[in-house]
Amino acid sequence: MSAIMQTCPHQNSFVFRQFFATPIMQRLLVSVRGPNEALAAARGGAHIADVEYPGSALGTPYPLNIKAVREALDQAGFQSVPISTNIGEDQPIRSTACQAALGVAIAGADLIKCGLAGLDPKAAEYLGRNLVRTIRAWFPEKKVYPAVFPDAEFSISFDPLTDGPRLVEAIDCYGLLIDTFNKSIGKGLLDYYDVAQLTGFVDRLHALGKEAWLAGSITKDELPQIWATGVDVICVRAAACAPKDGNARFGEVREEIVRELFVTKT
Secondary structure: OOHHHHOOOOOOHHHHHHHHHOOOOOEEEEEEOOHHHHHHHHHHOOOEEEEOOOOOOOOOOOHHHHHHHHHHHHHOOOOOOOEEEEOOOOOOOHHHHHHHHHHHHHHOOOEEEEEOOOOOHHHHHHHHHHHHHHHHHHOOOOEEEEEEOOOHHHHOOOOOOOHHHHHHHHHOOOEEEEOOOOOOOOOOHHHHOOHHHHHHHHHHHHHOOOEEEEOOOOOOOOHHHHHOOOOOEEEEOHHHEEEEOOEEEEEEEOHHHHHHHHOOOO
């Protein structure tokens, strides 16, 4: 049985620090809309509670919602569960992107995803460097993860598999997220890349000492294949939800469903 199954990451802060700092430990991230879903995710075994509004690829939430999730997790004994969130899929103005990243860090996010949709490698590096500098100036313990997209309209100018690792090395952030941008066309991550391509991506980041995060309408049945790539973090929303009106992303995260996802890593 793997280390992810042998040690509960929520037992105490020492376990959390070990788990959180070790790239070889694979983690399940569950995106949540608020405190109730965050508690369901944590009780089901999720290692990261990702605060979002699922109306878009990353789903930018209100800062007060991030704060409410942190408080709810702390009060329920899940102080060791880190919170991630995002500042949106694209960043048209560099200064406001840096302000947004700092704002979600103040609100309680430990891990900050920053979408770089539409940027070429040079522009992504310029913005990414400033995002990393901003967070480290106020919160050196918090981590920035650029988010890049395989959809054709974006990958034509920024190839996540090749440009992504170069970006991470250039800006010295902690890792990179690949996610799908358009959630409404029925295409997931494995429609863009096969397992061999994703494994190569993960290996390139690990060779740099960085983390690889993967997302994109990943289903429960796909999880074993994606765990096998060696990925550090798999991000899910719909797979953790009981659907509402046929729409899983806007359904409700359920503890028992998250527990089923958790045990796919054996």
